[in-house]
Amino acid sequence: xSRIAARFAALRQAGRGALIPYLEAxxxxxxxxxxxxxxxxxxxxxxxxxxxxxxxxxxxxPTIQAASKRGLLAGATLGRTLSMVASFREHDxxxxxxxxxxxxxxxxxxxxxxxxxxxxxxxxxxxxVDLPSEEADLLENHAAEHGLDIIRLVAPTTDEVRLPxxxxxxxxxxxxxxxxxxxGTRTASEADLVLALPNLRKATDLxxxxxxxxxxxxxAAAAVRVxxxxxxxxxxxxxxxxxxxxxxxxxxxxxxLVLDQVRMLAEGVRTAxxxxxxxxxxx
Amino acid sequence: MRRETLRPNTLRSGPDxxxxxxxxxxxxxxxxxxxxxLELDQAYEAAKADPEFRRELDYYLKDYVGRPSPLWHARxxxxxxxxxxxxxxxxxLNHTGSHxxxxxxxxxxxxxxxxxxxxxxxxxAGQHGVATAxxxxxxxxxxxxxxxxxxxxxxxxxxxxxxxxxxxVHAVTTxxxxxxxxMNDAMRDxxxxxxxxxxxxxxxxxxxxxxxxxxxxxxxxGDETRVQLHEVEGRLPDAVVASIGGGSNAMGIFHPFLDDxxxxxxxxxxxxxGLDSGEQAxxxxxxxxxxxHGNRTYLLQDEHGQIQEAHSISAGLDYPGIGxxxxxxxxxxxxxxxxxxxxxxxxxxxxxxxxxxxxxxxxCAHALAHVAKIAPAMGKDEIIVMNxxxxxxxxxxxxxxxxxxxx
Numbered sequence: 001x002s003r004i005a006a007r008f009a010a011l012r013q014a015g016r017g018a019l020i021p022y023l024e025a026x027x028x029x030x031x032x033x034x035x036x037x038x039x040x041x042x043x044x045x046x047x048x049x050x051x052x053x054x055x056x057x058x059x060x061x062p063t064i065q066a067a068s069k070r071g072l073l074a075g076a077t078l079g080r081t082l083s084m085v086a087s088f089r090e091h092d093x094x095x096x097x098x099x100x101x102x103x104x105x106x107x108x109x110x111x112x113x114x115x116x117x118x119x120x121x122x123x124x125x126x127x128x129v130d131l132p133s134e135e136a137d138l139l140e141n142h143a144a145e146h147g148l149d150i151i152r153l154v155a156p157t158t159d160e161v162r163l164p165x166x167x168x169x170x171x172x173x174x175x176x177x178x179x180x181x182x183x184g185t186r187t188a189s190e191a192d193l194v195l196a197l198p199n200l201r202k203a204t205d206l207x208x209x210x211x212x213x214x215x216x217x218x219x220a221a222a223a224v225r226v227x228x229x230x231x232x233x234x235x236x237x238x239x240x241x242x243x244x245x246x247x248x249x250x251x252x253x254x255x256x257l258v259l260d261q262v263r264m265l266a267e268g269v270r271t272a273x274x275x276x277x278x279x280x281x282x283x
Numbered sequence: 284m285r286r287e288t289l290r291p292n293t294l295r296s297g298p299d300x301x302x303x304x305x306x307x308x309x310x311x312x313x314x315x316x317x318x319x320x321l322e323l324d325q326a327y328e329a330a331k332a333d334p335e336f337r338r339e340l341d342y343y344l345k346d347y348v349g350r351p352s353p354l355w356h357a358r359x360x361x362x363x364x365x366x367x368x369x370x371x372x373x374x375x376l377n378h379t380g381s382h383x384x385x386x387x388x389x390x391x392x393x394x395x396x397x398x399x400x401x402x403x404x405x406x407x408a409g410q411h412g413v414a415t416a417x418x419x420x421x422x423x424x425x426x427x428x429x430x431x432x433x434x435x436x437x438x439x440x441x442x443x444x445x446x447x448x449x450x451x452v453h454a455v456t457t458x459x460x461x462x463x464x465x466m467n468d469a470m471r472d473x474x475x476x477x478x479x480x481x482x483x484x485x486x487x488x489x490x491x492x493x494x495x496x497x498x499x500x501x502x503x504x505g506d507e508t509r510v511q512l513h514e515v516e517g518r519l520p521d522a523v524v525a526s527i528g529g530g531s532n533a534m535g536i537f538h539p540f541l542d543d544x545x546x547x548x549x550x551x552x553x554x555x556x557g558l559d560s561g562e563q564a565x566x567x568x569x570x571x572x573x574x575x576h577g578n579r580t581y582l583l584q585d586e587h588g589q590i591q592e593a594h595s596i597s598a599g600l601d602y603p604g605i606g607x608x609x610x611x612x613x614x615x616x617x618x619x620x621x622x623x624x625x626x627x628x629x630x631x632x633x634x635x636x637x638x639x640x641x642x643x644x645x646x647c648a649h650a651l652a653h654v655a656k657i658a659p660a661m662g663k664d665e666i667i668v669m670n671x672x673x674x675x676x677x678x679x680x681x682x683x684x685x686x687x688x689x690x
Binding site: 054055056057058059061065072077078079102103104105106107108109129130131132134135152153154155156157158159162166177180181182185 | 301309310311312313314315316317318319321457458463467470471474475476477478573574575576577582584586587588589590
């Protein structure tokens with residue numbers, strides 16, 4: 001069983017959802033990003049998503065754009081991102097790692113070589129934002145050969161007719177983009193999610209994580225009441241960005257501030273369903 | 284497939300059903316946009332098959348855009364260069380002053396058919412933005428134009444024109460504040476406003492069906508050129524020359540000649556301060572294939588696949604990519620792609636102005652500079668057609684600055 005499948009199975013057993021925090025590789029520098037990554041499981045991350053910096057992150061809002069730019073300035077590359085994962089794996093063999101990014105750096109690296117190196121470094125899944133199912137043959141076979149899950153995005157615009165096309169060949173989990181928009185801008189209402197999720201559940205047995213617009217422990221809790229996981233990105237990056245000095249350098253408390261926020265989000269996610277059950281009983 | 288059966292052995296049948304020209308093109312967009320792109324593809328196919336759509340477009344092209352545009356025999360320029368006979372396809376005489384309106388007119392009619400009420404566009408030099416704002420005013424539609432902050436600064440008159448026409452102009456400050464960044468922000472807007480918004484792309488790039496659709500709307504340039512040149516010369520040209528940013532004016536004049544093997548097709552990229560200066564916009568001459576803005580094409584990028592900033596004296600050319608069909612024409616050797624520097628373009632700008640009384644856009648001054656290179660070596664019985672795709676009023680401030688004149 002893959003690390004991602006094993007983690008979701010264990011969480012289901014425990015009756016709770018997953019917290020999936022995000023960090024941008026190399027943001028604000030290679031060492032600080034690596035320290036945040038190392039600290040995340042201890043702070044309550046169940047899976048971790050790592051953004052691979054790209055010059056033109058078309059689906060991202062200003063917060064992740066800025067993080068991507070800082071990462072590039074600090075010298076983050078696809079190769080260095082894989083090295084960071086490999087170092088992380090020396091101390092943690094269980095926490096699933098998902099790389100999220102855009103196609104061109106992977107295409108430039110070479111899809112076959114990239115999947116081999118990513119598998120060897122200990123990466124578990126890939127989210128390639130601008131690689132829709134129609135173009136996925138570019139990566140699919142190489143990913144499968146090296147045990148990497150291809151995690152597909154499903155959006156509010158994905159209708160029932162199209163859904164089977166999107167789900168075909170997807171593995172690991174489904175990433176439900178909860179809003180039409182870029183990352184970190186708006187937040188979907190719980191009512192929207194309650195409407196959207198059952199259709200998705202009918203179409204797939206894979207776990208579903210919700211992303212885009214989840215900022216607070218309460219919102220993360222709401223997400224895992226209807227889904228299997230909550231991805232939090234921009235809110236964590238904002239915390240990081242605020243801790244930087246005026247030259248963009250990490251402050252003494254950058255790592256701890258981000259990890260404290262992960263802890264609070266994890267607390268929200270861990271108590272979400274307990275609270276919901278109590279409410280139902282009281283009602 | 285169907286088209287291939289109908290027209291065997293033609294270079295004009297692309298793209299295939301996946302939107303590809305050889306390995307180029309495709310649809311590399313986020314899932315949120317994918318359903319919209321598929322809907323657009325269907326709507327465009329239906330419009331193409333509807334004679335009423337063609338009639339409506341022809342009506343607006345004739346009475347509003349001012350087509351056909353003349354094919355001008357540039358006698359003084361020909362005499363000055365002393366070689367091939369030079370003809371200029373006068374796209375700068377279209378309403379709003381460039382070829383951009385051909386495509387914009389087609390797409391706005393399509394957007395209306397699709398029931399969209401809000402139009403977004405990206406623009407570099409502002410020609411496409413002005414054309415889009417114009418048709419939005421004509422049809423009473425809401426218009427939002429994304430333009431790099433750097434471009435806003437060097438193309439102030441066009442920013443003012445767009446605002447007069449009722450468009451909202453967003454100055455984009457990310458990256459170098461040029462066309463690439465404007466395109467990113469237009470895509471972000473589209474993702475956030477999928478319900479009522481139509482993204483009106485200005486060049487033969489982006490996810491399928493845009494490269495094919497914009498090409499089809501621009502083919503009116505080459506179609507007219509064939510007829511007009513046949514009337515005056517009774518034959519095909521020996522060379523067709525056009526400048527390339529994204530490549531829409533070039534594709535519009537090239538495409539109707541693709542199957543005429545005797546016609547040399549020459550695309551002129553911007554070499555900026557020199558092809559090896561690190562400050563250029565020549566995607567084919569100095570790029571390699573990659574994926575950006577929804578399509579696979581030649582891109583200026585570093586060894587890690589990060590996109591590089593492009594530079595050209597012309598805000599309309601400094602884009603690090605090029606339309607995917609051009610990439611394919613390059614790889615199969617059907618079209619030639621060359622590059623012209625800022626200085627060469629400036630000299631050609633002055634040459635055209637002083638010999639023909641036509642102030643060309645800096646974009647087409649690049650094409651003209653290449654014409655000036657090849658014409659003298661060609662025979663007097665040979666013919667070059669150059670696409671004069673836009674007028675240069677918008678560029679006089681840039682040119683003045685480079686000539687050390689303060690306006």
